[in-house]
Amino acid sequence: MDRRVIPAAAVAAREDVGPAKPSRVSRREFGSCVAAAAAGWLMTACGPRRLHELSKDRLRARLRDLEREYSERYAAPVTVTDTPAMPNVLFAYALDISRCVGCRRCVYACVDENNQSRDPQVHWIRVLQMDKDRGVDFTHADPYYAPREVPEEGHFYVPVACQQCRNAPCTKVCPTGATWTEPDGIVVIDYDWCIGCRYCMAACPYGARHFNWSEPSIPRGQLNAKTHVLGNRPRPKGVVEKCTFCIQRTRDGRYPACVEACPVGARKFGNLLDPDSEIRYIIEHKRVLVLKEDINTVPKFFYFYAT
Amino acid sequence: MNTFRLYSQFVTGSVRLVLQGNRAYWAWVAFLVALVISGGIAYTDQVRSGLVITSMRDQVSWGFYIGNFTFLVGVAAAAVVLVIPAYVYDWKPIREIVVYGELLAVSAIIMCLLFVVVDIGRPDRFWHILPIVGHLNFPRSLLAWDVLVLNLYFLVNITVVTHILYRAFSGRHYNSRIVVPLVLLSIPMAVGIHTVTAFLYNGLAARPYWNSSILAPQFLASAFCAGPAILLIVLQLLRRFTTFEIQDQAISKIAELMAYAMFLNLFLHGAEAFKEYYSDTEHLLFTRYWYSGLGVHRTLVPYAWSAVTLNVVAFVLFIIPRARRHWIALNVGCLATYAGCYIEKGMGLIIPGLTPDALGEIYEYYPSMNELRVAAGVFALGFLIFTLMLKVAVPISLGEFLSQDEHVAPAPAAHATAP
Numbered sequence: 186m187d188r189r190v191i192p193a194a195a196v197a198a199r200e201d202v203g204p205a206k207p208s209r210v211s212r213r214e215f216g217s218c219v220a221a222a223a224a225g226w227l228m229t230a231c232g233p234r235r236l237h238e239l240s241k242d243r244l245r246a247r248l249r250d251l252e253r254e255y256s257e258r259y260a261a262p263v264t265v266t267d268t269p270a271m272p273n274v275l276f277a278y279a280l281d282i283s284r285c286v287g288c289r290r291c292v293y294a295c296v297d298e299n300n301q302s303r304d305p306q307v308h309w310i311r312v313l314q315m316d317k318d319r320g321v322d323f324t325h326a327d328p329y330y331a332p333r334e335v336p337e338e339g340h341f342y343v344p345v346a347c348q349q350c351r352n353a354p355c356t357k358v359c360p361t362g363a364t365w366t367e368p369d370g371i372v373v374i375d376y377d378w379c380i381g382c383r384y385c386m387a388a389c390p391y392g393a394r395h396f397n398w399s400e401p402s403i404p405r406g407q408l409n410a411k412t413h414v415l416g417n418r419p420r421p422k423g424v425v426e427k428c429t430f431c432i433q434r435t436r437d438g439r440y441p442a443c444v445e446a447c448p449v450g451a452r453k454f455g456n457l458l459d460p461d462s463e464i465r466y467i468i469e470h471k472r473v474l475v476l477k478e479d480i481n482t483v484p485k486f487f488y489f490y491a492t
Numbered sequence: 493m494n495t496f497r498l499y500s501q502f503v504t505g506s507v508r509l510v511l512q513g514n515r516a517y518w519a520w521v522a523f524l525v526a527l528v529i530s531g532g533i534a535y536t537d538q539v540r541s542g543l544v545i546t547s548m549r550d551q552v553s554w555g556f557y558i559g560n561f562t563f564l565v566g567v568a569a570a571a572v573v574l575v576i577p578a579y580v581y582d583w584k585p586i587r588e589i590v591v592y593g594e595l596l597a598v599s600a601i602i603m604c605l606l607f608v609v610v611d612i613g614r615p616d617r618f619w620h621i622l623p624i625v626g627h628l629n630f631p632r633s634l635l636a637w638d639v640l641v642l643n644l645y646f647l648v649n650i651t652v653v654t655h656i657l658y659r660a661f662s663g664r665h666y667n668s669r670i671v672v673p674l675v676l677l678s679i680p681m682a683v684g685i686h687t688v689t690a691f692l693y694n695g696l697a698a699r700p701y702w703n704s705s706i707l708a709p710q711f712l713a714s715a716f717c718a719g720p721a722i723l724l725i726v727l728q729l730l731r732r733f734t735t736f737e738i739q740d741q742a743i744s745k746i747a748e749l750m751a752y753a754m755f756l757n758l759f760l761h762g763a764e765a766f767k768e769y770y771s772d773t774e775h776l777l778f779t780r781y782w783y784s785g786l787g788v789h790r791t792l793v794p795y796a797w798s799a800v801t802l803n804v805v806a807f808v809l810f811i812i813p814r815a816r817r818h819w820i821a822l823n824v825g826c827l828a829t830y831a832g833c834y835i836e837k838g839m840g841l842i843i844p845g846l847t848p849d850a851l852g853e854i855y856e857y858y859p860s861m862n863e864l865r866v867a868a869g870v871f872a873l874g875f876l877i878f879t880l881m882l883k884v885a886v887p888i889s890l891g892e893f894l895s896q897d898e899h900v901a902p903a904p905a906a907h908a909t910a911p
Contacts, residue, residue: 235627305544311851313851313852322852323848323850323851323852324774324777324848324852325852326851326852326853328851328853345851354696354697354698357632357633358632358633358634358635358695358696359629359633360621360628360629360633360635360636360639361620361621361626361627361628361629362627362629363620378617378620378627379613379614379617380612380613380614380615380617380618380620380621381543381612381613381614381617382608382611382612382613382635383553383554383611383613384633384635384692386550386553387553387554387693387696387698387699387845387846388696388698389698389850390697390698390850391850391851392550392551392849392850392851392853394550395550396543396550396553396613397542397613398542398543398544398548398549399541399542399543399544400541400542421614422542422613423542423543423612423613423614424613424614425613480697480698481697482697
């Protein structure tokens with residue numbers, strides 16, 4: 186089965202950066218360019234910077250350092266990539282509420298894929314059990330349901346992770362600019378730049394941000410060694426982390442781990458800009474809702490009823 | 493070299509002053525130092541094992557530290573209650589004590605900044621918010637605004653007090669061209685620091701308890717009660733233990749101003765409670781958690797009602813002229829105001845704002861022993877700084893601590909603070 190969700194054309198277009206045309210420059214223009222470059226160099230030369238501001242060489246060196254550090258710590262060859270966003274791609278997610286059975290396989294697939302701490306446990310996905318007669322209502326949601334068998338009579342399930350808001354309150358409030366929205370719509374965190382003030386957690390209406398209250402622990406054999414610098418690489422203590430739509434997979438054209446793990450096919454993922462994508466079909470043909478629509482965060486995570 | 497000699501005289505003289513004191517002074521200093529050490533040890537543990545040794549978790553991601561921070565911003569802002577009558581209305585009895593209000597503001601801001609530092613997960617990365625070397629997300633992040641206004645307010649206040657006191661020490665009159673504009677600037681800035689701090693919470697649509705436009709006025713109203721409450725006690729202590737004279741009139745006037753502020757505070761709380769309970773939307777949840785608890789979750793309820801009771805008692809005491817002139821009633825009122833605003837601004841603002849959390853879960857937060865120790869350490873450090881500053885400032889105001897240069901004419905006592 187072909188799991189690639191990104192059209193090949195979009196992948197090819199990534200390399201499509203032509204050389205700039207030579208043109209005449211006046212002395213003044215040249216002078217101001219040199220001055221700007223010098224200022225820029227001075228700025229970047231002052232200690233480490235946010236990842237997306239690093240020069241290519243310095244980023245490369247940083248990634249190699251990280252690989253060495255993680256490989257040593259986890260006794261396995263770890264790769265840290267910085268695969269950029271593909272052009273003409275805006276990722277979106279859809280979840281079929283009528284199909285979800287609340288088995289939480291997505292939760293644990295996510296933990297394994299994204300190297301979340303096992304002790305203390307960090308879960309990027311929270312599955313909420315709700316009463317059918319109340320509808321989607323957080324005040325009566327139960328995240329700790331534990332019956333012998335799911336689904337339970339009279340209940341339905343709403344898994345919640347980062348909604349990758351277009352109007353994301355978390356990126357707005359961050360005092361250091363350590364979190365931002367990538368061109369493909371994924372809200373990411375620079376774990377090297379976050380100071381752990383947790384303002385983003387106060388601002389997030391979906392409880393999607395999680396803090397490393399103590400040193401995260403991953404048993405040696407359990408590390409997923411294929412990592413992305415903005416995604417599932419091991420995190421330090423004292424910083425915030427969150428779902429990144431499995432940036433390390435989806436930017437290579439694969440599905441997020443939770444989509445693959447879902448036993449009932451309730452989870453859908455794709456490119457919102459591709460008119461032929463499954464996600465567009467769902468939005469155009471199904472009953473779709475987003476969580477907390479009234480606060481205008483404009484999520485790219487849609488819930489729908491297929492039946 | 494005159495400046496240099498003067499300065500070294502000032503430093504050695506200050507050190508000598510700080511090292512002199514009776515038994516009560518040393519007991520107080522020892523008590524504070526002990527708390528600071530205990531807080532330091534607790535903080536070391538926290539840095540080593542992470543914020544996991546606090547009771548904060550993902551559900552309630554801010555707690556006691558940020559509550560104290562919020563309260564102390566109010567205390568710092570409250571110096572303005574003295575500055576306005578003194579400088580805008582040129583009311584002499586208060587003008588003599590303005591310097592103490594500003595010293596209180598300085599130590600309160602230091603405590604605020606320390607509470608932020610102990611709250612962050614990666615204090616080693618604190619420089620990331622510094623402009624130029626780091627990156628300050630200004631103007632988008634309200635926290636960036638808060639960093640800026642708090643530091644500016646700190647600079648303004650410390651410049652004014654050190655200038656006034658140092659000039660008085662060297663027997664000269666302070667430079668009005670520096671002091672008056674800065675003092676006038678400090679009035680909007682005092683309002684500014686507390687407004688920006690309120691906006692920090694106010695701007696979050698995710699937390700309906702905070703997302704109310706009445707929040708900033710509420711902050712200011714409670715600040716203008718709690719800050720002067722501390723000051724009134726400090727002034728009485730000064731009067732008792734030094735020869736510093738503070739007119740009864742000044743103290744009674746400050747108490748009167750506190751009564752108006754407390755009325756406004758209670759009124760705004762009432763307005764907020766009316767809106768929540770009468771409209772009875774799903775957002776009532778947070779207010780209910782504070783005042784009556786949700787089911788078995790009732791940790792904060794006793795605090796809520798003690799805050800209301802204390803605030804009402806303080807209001808009644810301060811609105812009756814006879815009571816605020818009676819020193820027992822006055823002090824009871826001060827303590828009630830302080831305690832009431834502290835509960836309401838600390839736990840009462842932060843915890844119900846985050847409980848139930850964004851997905852409806854109720855995690856009952858209560859500060860851990862470690863958090864209490866760190867917070868006590870920060871308070872003790874702030875009080876220690878305040879005590880030491882007073883130890884130098886009071887003799888200067890009294891004209892007892894002066895430069896020994898013969899060519900400088902000794903300044904009359906009143907020159908220290910009142911021109």
